Amino acid sequence: MTPRERYMVAARLEEPDQVPVAFLRSCYDATRIGLNVKDYILDYGKKLTAQIKLHERFPGCAFVPGINPDFGIVAEASAFGAEVFYYEKEPPMCTPIIKNVEEIDSIKTPDPYRDGLLPKVLEAYKYLIENTPSKYEVDPPAIRGPLDLATEIRGAAQVLSDMYRHPEYVHKLVTIAAQTQIDFLKALDEVSGGTKLSFICDDIPGLISPKFFEEFGFPYMKKIFQSFNGKLRIYHNCKRSMHILERLVDTGFQVFNFSFENNLKETKARLGKKVCLWGNVEPIGVFLKDPKEIECVCKEQIKLAGPGGGYVLSVGGGCYGPDGSIDSMIEAANKYGRYPITVD
């Protein structure tokens, strides 16, 4: 099995030949080969080269999304008029555009074929579909969830205090954000002739109470995932989310990429029969350190979450790490992750 095939089997809550290893792709593909991140973002040929090089360097693991029109986290916010700042070695960023809460009244849902960087993402997607060697999967990019996008265009602290001061405006903003993402995903579907997956990243649900998640998060996430029934639906949240685990899953995703701050044993016990778990080695304290320690931690992760299938080994937050750390994780999966799992 290829790493991608293993990932897809695990996503169906089944056992592949061994526990898959997969990483969330990011703009750091560029810096790994000495590319300027702005060039990686805007030059589709360089983007493709960088992503393929990562596959070639690490044939033992999958990158999800696969080859994709990665524009970092700024594309959707740019469609609302947010200015994008590019950096040489860092992902692009943008600053909020809504200063006063009343301005939300005049915000319109962007057109993915016209506004901000979204048409460029669609153009890049077409380019990648046409130019990627057939042995690689081309996917749509991971997109921002409704609360993440709301905080990007209004500011995180402002959205969080608006939940108390102006809840009606938070609803307005998140409604527009969710519709933006549905329209964007549909456009990606149209230009590709049918995408295989929908990948939503939203950290904010991990930062808010169950009550606020029910009010400002759940209905909007559910609306997005319901719009893409029939595709593989993946959700990433790199904040602790133990307080809303079951309700998160009720929004309708099938693969959960989750934080190292979640207890793996408890997460497996509560969600293991419902969704595929993808994570969650501590990304800084462990993954950037001693390869031997990485092997021990990965062994324990496999022991806790591997049996029965539906598990993908990875870091829990962040993206990759040094080459040696990735190699150690792949080796650990090869050594301890063969099904049936027999780790002591």
Place this chain on the structure above:
Amino acid sequence: MQDAKLIADLRDAFVNIEPDRATELLKKAIEEDISPKEIIEKAIRQGADEVGRKYEACEYFLPELVMSGEMMKEAIESLKPRMKAEGISTSGNVIFGTVKGDLHDIGKNIVISMLSVAGFDITDLGVDIPPERFISEVREKKPDILCLSSLLTHTMPEFGVVIAQLKENGLRDKVKVMVGGRPVTKEYANDIGADSYGRDAYEAVEEARKLMQTG
């Protein structure tokens, strides 16, 4: 006794995140001539401690922390004229900013709220601040503490750049440097030569107080 009840109600309004009620009770406390020192000590700081306890116990989450911080910061602002008139000094002067290449501000804003509640006078430089700006602000404003924030692992090295430039400009021994942000560890802070590190907003306040004591 009536004053004590008013102060307790005000503290509860902060803890229970009731902004309108807190505004009303604060106005009443000022009208009844309760000293700003008492309001700050017994309503605002005790309220902040209780909010922190609830956050640690996962009873409260980030919106509660942000909102209570905003409420308390606004209360302190409205008390400032009387504090000045009564000669109540601040706990110390702080310059705060998120380092170059990093546009995150939520953690910074929470720490600023908590430091304000603790009586520190803060200059918030904002986000994506180049080292040269930190240097010029330190030279001009002569703060007690320079707080540097970063949420991204690849912007953390900017801490070291700022500290090196403080040294080059003969300012390192004139200001204490505290660093923080989600990926930052105490070990990292030590390695780059920072004076202090705050794991979260509450620890940052404690560390700032300690820095002021060490002089």
